[in-house]
Amino acid sequence: MPKLTIDGTEVEVEPGASLLQACEAAGKEIPRFCYHERLSIAGNCRMCLIEVEGGPPKPVASCAMAAADDMVVHTDSPMVKKAREGVMEFLLANHPLDCPICDQGGECDLQDQAMAFGTDGSRFAENKRAVDDKNMGPLIKTEMTRCIHCTRCVRFTTEVAGIYDLGATGRGEDLEITTYLEKAVMSEMSGNVIDLCPVGALTSKPYAFTARPWELSKTETIDVMDAIGSSIRVDARGSEVMRILPRINDDVNEEWISDKTRFIWDGLRRQRLDTPYIREDGKLRKAGWGEALQRVAEKVKAAAPDRIAAVAGDLACAESMAALKDLWDALGSPHIDCRQDGAQLGGGERGDYLFTSTLSAIDTADALLLIGCNPRAEAAVFNARIVERSRLGGFAAASIGAPIDANFPCAQLGAGPATLRELIAGEHSFAKTLADAEQPMIIVGMGALARPDGAAVLSAAKQLAANVGATGVDVLHNAAARVGGLDLGLLPGEGGRDVAAIMQGAQAGEVDLVYLLGADEIDMNGLGDAFIVYQGSHGDAGAHRADVILPGAAYTEKNALWVNTEGRVQLGVRACFPPGEAREDWTILRALSDFVGHTLGYDDLSGLRARMIELAPHFTEIGTAGQAVAGAASEGAAMADTPFDLAIDDFYLTNPIARASAVMAECSALAQVAAQDKEATGTHG
């Protein structure tokens, strides 16, 4: 471990650490533009210059030089000060002074560092360079004259997002960041370049000119667009979410978020249910809370407990699901389910439905098998982590199921159970790859589990894991609510109906009332004449079919818990209030329980949380991944021969909020065109 002296203090750093990291360890702030912890080192901005005694008689780029024993480093010498001023003067020579009309203003690295390390004047009297703006699609706004050529955006897209669209053409003063023939950047992760760009060259198009960072109230919360549960910061002004940014969480999302997570916010403003509705003569009319709840209560009381059913949707928070479960138990109905897609999970050991080895385990895995799972669409941020791992080499990946458009090398082994059987029998060469790997990882997705023989598939995957010496099978969910629902037991009780049976029952007239808690992904035409209560935030499929609508809060509007695919309990914090008459979801169920005469035993959030801990003790451990064991593979049930489908066919439109978002609609349309082009030409791009 190299020991060196920085401004008179001695520090010891990890072997291979750069001087910049060593300076940070010594508590010295080093200005930088091109250096980024999670990207490769470019060393092209020169802002990080420092002085190394005994070295060459010139400043050294600290990000690109390794710390070595006995170095004596200065970060505040006259040489360093002069060097920083010089670099800053060069950077500003061609940078426009348009801060007043630049969206980066107030959170611009160049602005901040010019203040801290620059001088007050410039000797550059010539004309400044101007650069054509580039079209980078509906999400990224470009103002390329502001670009300082740090190439962070280029490195991010190739190294993390796994796409090869961005590049730097020309050279010197004429260097330009562009995409090939100015195609839109097609990636689920593209928005991250907005955060990475140290200046205002790449900014958010939907957010353009709407707010200044200092006017926004910032709330640290979590995302529900997928089952990863990325850490996010929601910036709101008054009652409106203005933008969503990632927070650093090395266990989950490092510091990236997907475009759906980032740009969903316009969907939070559209199609909102802001008052209760009651259907009368086939038409929905506005109603008061008392009236609406009364109506629901009448219908609930009129039906036998055996003839009412409840379905929890994919975005539901754990609180509302716990309240729903308690209410249904109190009413004596066993018909409750949280698996809209029919996933055959839950009931057994907790480890059987979790991503047990944790998401960050991919960083050290050396072989990966995906079964009925397309991480790029189902967990885009995790997919980026696979891309990063894959780039380091010594990593083999393969997939069983419908062909996926993976952006890391991934062998397509086969379409379904037949291939899985071959692997178990050791007849397939990839079985050997898995067996030889130090840390093989087997991920099963909803494409393989959300089908009648899902349990058998899971069991087969476990068998394979046992054969090749993997620690277990990792289940990759795609619904934020799912693990919480399974934890709280939102599963059919004794003789209870699952989602498919509830729908059959409704069709056959055996179920009179179905309570949809934000459930929009089931076929609303398949609910027969049943009375439908829809509780949720958006006027999507469920609300259109509903007989009574109870307006709830979206994920940014309530203090609530979600459990991610690893079993990590995460705390969501309210960033703004729900619109109009809408209420936090558990309070609606609590109010309804009064009306039906089975008052739930909690009056506030802490009471409800205590009840949740009774149901599932791990709800106390916020932030830690589930330590859960899985059951053994079971004999018996056989897999059908049908191939595994894709669980998600449109990444951008997976939930009611996304379907309300104009930005997501535009992205989805573009992605479809791109997919068609790709099919038509058969080229890669």
Place this chain on the structure above:
Amino acid sequence: MSVRRLAEEQPESFEFTPENLEWAQQQIAKYPEGRAASAVISLLWRGQEQNDGWVSEPMIRCIGDLLGMPYIRVLEVATFYTMFNLAPRGKYLIQICKTTPCWLRGSDDVTDVVKRKLGVGPGKVTEDGLFSWMEVECLGACCNAPMIQINDDYYEDLDAARTEALLDAFARGETPAPGSQTGRRSSEPVGGLTSLTGSAGQTGGES
């Protein structure tokens, strides 16, 4: 230098001739597995030769596919090096050196003649399709400044009159002898040898 972009008008497609393709495969084979991208400059150069001296957009895609490189990476290389022409050029491409030694020795005069005779701006082709010209940095023949490069050859020790004569000769279809246009041999002193004047057999030491 100026911003380098692909030409507006592009051909439909590009393919290497069978001979060039074979040559390209040989180049690729020189590099270890997975490092085919190292051959990108050789392939662009050969492609440019085959395509009347310029690199087209379909060529970039063709080479990207051959080397398993994203197109943007090929475009980066093609736009970085000025030796790749991104638009059609005349039969004779005149590269005028404008760096300090040539400039001190009169490259401005040479440029003036070229501009006047050709009547087109840099990067543009004369109507007869014979000439195009561009300014370049030092071509490494400063000792014979000022100089220009026409296609693959250097023409040195120029002034306005000699440049004019040179262009006229090319226009007539002749190919003037490359090298110094004043008659001196390579870069020997202008006023004749001052040292090493003896015959080859003599032992030196005093001069």
